[in-house]
Amino acid sequence: MTRKTILNESHRALGAKMVDFGGWDMPLNYGSQIEEHHAVRRDAGMFDVSHMTVVDLKGERTREFLRHLLANDVDKLKKPGKALYSCMLNESGGVIDDLIVYFVTEDFFRTVVNAATRDKDLAWITRQAQAFGVEVSERRDLAMIAVQGPNARSRAASLFTPEVAAQALKLGKFVAMQGDGLFIARTGYTGEDGFEIMVDEAAAVDLWKRLLEAGVTPAGLGARDTLRLEAGMNLYGQDMDETITPWEAGLAWTVALGEERDFIGRTALESARAGGVNRVMVGIVMDEKGVLRHGQTVLTDAGNGEVLSGTFSPTLGKAIGFARIPATAGEGLRVDIRGREVPVRLAKVPFVRDGQAVATD
């Protein structure tokens, strides 16, 4: 059965084109996904991300548990509020999901995992948590609105009480706070500044309405996808899954091997690296006209690879993507588009940062 977020009626009232996304009835766009994309890059946009799964972890040994569960090290989180991006791996080093974890208090950490992987994530986390006596609870009562863009924080803060607004505007990047009944985090999935705001479902429709009145443009999943890809951020299921290690997904930077920490997947990751990683994920840009799509074949001098996430970048005005290719591939990459071999070039990611193109020609 299709699930609906508390904002479903709000989207429909705005004329959103709705699609099924991982079992959820979600807005794809409210007219033009490209205009929504530009609104986020240039001003402020908002996304209903209430379909994402908020999981609270509570107990004295929560930190110890997370140091075992996650490939990144929660000991990097020293101050309450600080957030960390990490992969959650299986014993073979494959990615079960990628997530954000917030350090609230020593006995309370909050994670946000993907919607499409909810069931398996909850089952895995609950199973692993038992040995640590950590209580796992899904927060179905929370909605979440991501407000993103150069003017996002000021627009959103204008709706907070003066004290909370002042505090929110002083939040460092990747830090969260609580106030006005909201969980306010300076995080996002667009490459722009902004907040991700968790709110009680009962107050979500009103918050959405007030953000609209404050001049924040509603944006759908279509724009969310082009924004995150421009920002060089992976999408679970498309760029990595349980058969792919972080080494093969451009996520080595999220794996903390620095000390003898016994996290799930560590042994497999170390032996994979010792054996030599054969495939790597790279950013590609196509200067010719056309669009890169998931599943297209990438031809290299060292064998074939494939396009993972691929799209048209509204900011660059050309196609961009991630590809997984043989690690020894040289220059001269081509992508097979309907039988035509179109040249692409390697590009550093992110493709776009803070509204500006990074990959230039």
Added chain:
Amino acid sequence: MKEIPGDLMFLKSHEWVRVEDNGTATVGISDHAQELLGDLVYVELPNVGDTAQAGTAAAVVESVKAASDVYAPVSGEIVAVNDALADKPETINEDAYGDGWIFVVKLSDRDELQELLDPDAYAELVENEDD
């Protein structure tokens, strides 16, 4: 939905064709089709001189979301293509039945026109699709 000009005929797959006085036929995609696709970012045009075969793909339109074949509603030699779409594919979003035309064929078999839907039949098809 935009009003459909009365002189158009349609394929079920949302292509339109307009028969001109000189025996050629202009082809595009319907306003409903552009709405389904969303913002168009690329159009792969056929070459002038190619032969279009009714019911087979003659062009490709790509939105941010997806690539979609454009089927030729009628057979014949391609005698013109809308080069302006190369730089402004969004013209199809803005004016699907006018400036957003895609190619022109020289009709080789007028009987094929009998197979196409008139505007009322197409509008009905779209309406039922939305249910």
